[in-house]
Amino acid sequence: MAIDTAEAFTPIASDTQPTLTELVHSTGTTFILALFVTLSGKPCAKLVPAQAVGQLEKDGVGFAGFAAGGMGQQPKDPDLVAMPDASSFTPIPFIRPGLALVHCDPHVEGEPWPYSPRIILRETLRRAADLGFTVNVGAEIEYFLVNRGTSGELVTADASDRSSQPCYDARDVTRMYDHLTEISTAMNALGWGNYANDHEDGNGQFEQNFDYADAMTTADRVITARYLLSVVAEKRGMRATFMPKPFADRTGSGMHMHLSLWREDGAAFPDPADEKGLGLSSTAYGFIAGILDHACALQAVIAPTVNSYKRTGATTTSSGATWSPRFATYGGNDRTHYLRVPDCHRVELRGGDGSANPYLAAAAAIAAGLDGVQRALDPGAPGSGDSKSDSLPMTLLHAMDALDRDPVLTGALDIAGPGVAEYFARLKREEFFAWHNTVTPWEIDQYLTAF
Incomplete structure (x- = not known):
């Protein structure tokens, strides 16, 4: 399937980093892959509808870290909460119309999770x-x-x-x-x-x-x-x-x-x-x-x-x-x-x-x-x-x-x-x-x- 270059991502003009909500609305995104990777490099994501982007931006989205694998957790542990980094927002309508991806930083009980590769690099x-x-x-x-x-x-x-x-x-x-x-x-x-x-x-x-x-x-x-x-x-x-x-x-x-x-x-x-x-x-x-x-x-x-x-x-x-x-x-x-x-x-x-x-x-x-x-x-x-x-x-x-x-x-x-x-x-x-x-x-x- 050829890519319609008219759908290419053009960030909205702003003196500051646009919010995730602004980016989703300005690009016609209908679903967002909220994604993080494990220590082994496995990409893990939940598919979030655009209607819930405000909740994603404010509260993140939860994962059972042990189920994801390679994240330093056991089944008894609290959720990994993936908090999106709006600067990484990536529309990918050439994969599915209206789809976008955002990279996330996992947190546990409000604190950055030290087993997160992205947080280690940060x-x-x-x-x-x-x-x-x-x-x-x-x-x-x-x-x-x-x-x-x-x-x-x-x-x-x-x-x-x-x-x-x-x-x-x-x-x-x-x-x-x-x-x-x-x-x-x-x-x-x-x-x-x-x-x-x-x-x-x-x-x-x-x-x-x-x-x-x-x-x-x-x-x-x-x-x-x-x-x-x-x-x-x-x-x-x-x-x-x-x-x-x-x-x-x-x-x-x-x-x-x-x-x-x-x-x-x-x-x-x-x-x-x-x-x-x-x-x-x-x-x-x-x-x-x-x-x-x-x-x-x-x-x-x-x-x-x-x-x-x-x-x-x-x-x-x-x-x-x-x-x-x-x-x-x-x-x-x-x-x-x-x-x-x-x-x-x-x-x-x-x-x-x-x-x-x-x-x-x-x-x-x-x-x-x-x-x-x-x-x-x-x-x-x-x-x-x-x-x-x-x-x-x-x-x-x-x-x-x-x-x-x-x-x-x-x-x-x-x-x-x-x-x-x-x-x-x-x-x-x-x-x-x-x-x-x-x-x-x-x-x-x-x-x-x-x-």
């Missing part, structure tokens, strides 16, 4: 502001379009997408024209600034880019984009998956983040007098060094699934490259590094994948980088990494052990209240052992008649 950005910085983030969302085969196996949705090096293939892009252009038009109707849509390195893998923004806005947009991609793909009989490594022989899906610090007087990263040759300031190098110093623990947050380590642990793919880092190094415009420096304004963190919760990923990366800035760390010469954290974790279990040992990263998760880091690590260890306790086809093939 507190992290407040801490950055106390240090004199604002943070901009750009996110690259990679995904596969797949179906299930007759035996339940995962297959590429486009049966003709079979070449050995499909990256950027114009023919593969053209066959997915309707899907890609619908998403592109949606992004631009929302003012995101979609500027490229391409076929990535794996058969059936795509990426659709949009402009960077402040860290919270970008995290909201990642969640919204995943929702849009999933719904639009399903409409065409496909499934969009952000699973890090759905195919053993193909490149995995990353969620690369481009991070930059800004002060009131402008960008904090550039310095033309840089002796290391990348045009960066001591602030930028401190930020880089902080991320490298905490890289192993950071992986627990930005690569938070069992499947993540099939991506970072890959040694080869059918195309000849994995495009995922195995070591915590940094360098210039070189995609083999954990931290790539494309220009003097930003650094690209390449360790994250499609399963990452964008709020937690941004919060953890910012906390690691700011720790390096505050300690005036030096990352060494480009092309090197910190020897203590050079090799990234082999499995999710190794990453959780690294997280437990890192007070800066556990502090980043606990920034809105204690216990979040411990809870998150426990959930992820349970996930690891649930996988570990499953007998796989590989084990049957390897061991059935081996002894």
Whole structure:
């Protein structure tokens, strides 16, 4: 279904942020998805009619937190009350006429809930502001379009997408024209600034880019984009998956983040007098060094699934490259590094994948980088990494052990209240052992008649 650009979101003129009620009425919205995400990144929502927007705005909408999963609650606990952030209001009439989405901050008994990823990021950005910085983030969302085969196996949705090096293939892009252009038009109707849509390195893998923004806005947009991609793909009989490594022989899906610090007087990263040759300031190098110093623990947050380590642990793919880092190094415009420096304004963190919760990923990366800035760390010469954290974790279990040992990263998760880091690590260890306790086809093939 093509998007009517006349329905594109145009905020009403005001010297202050419009209220949610004003936005709903001015855009002809009839229903609102009041949405929050769990620690695992699952989008949870209730559908609220426009007639109840005043109640939503004043009182929020309640959820049983334990039922949502991954929100630090038990069945006996009080409701999570999702309080809408009007600045995140997003009309999406191209999904359903009159539909809009608003991101919410969960509260419990009137207080912000510390297990909420969005609140964790909000507190992290407040801490950055106390240090004199604002943070901009750009996110690259990679995904596969797949179906299930007759035996339940995962297959590429486009049966003709079979070449050995499909990256950027114009023919593969053209066959997915309707899907890609619908998403592109949606992004631009929302003012995101979609500027490229391409076929990535794996058969059936795509990426659709949009402009960077402040860290919270970008995290909201990642969640919204995943929702849009999933719904639009399903409409065409496909499934969009952000699973890090759905195919053993193909490149995995990353969620690369481009991070930059800004002060009131402008960008904090550039310095033309840089002796290391990348045009960066001591602030930028401190930020880089902080991320490298905490890289192993950071992986627990930005690569938070069992499947993540099939991506970072890959040694080869059918195309000849994995495009995922195995070591915590940094360098210039070189995609083999954990931290790539494309220009003097930003650094690209390449360790994250499609399963990452964008709020937690941004919060953890910012906390690691700011720790390096505050300690005036030096990352060494480009092309090197910190020897203590050079090799990234082999499995999710190794990453959780690294997280437990890192007070800066556990502090980043606990920034809105204690216990979040411990809870998150426990959930992820349970996930690891649930996988570990499953007998796989590989084990049957390897061991059935081996002894």
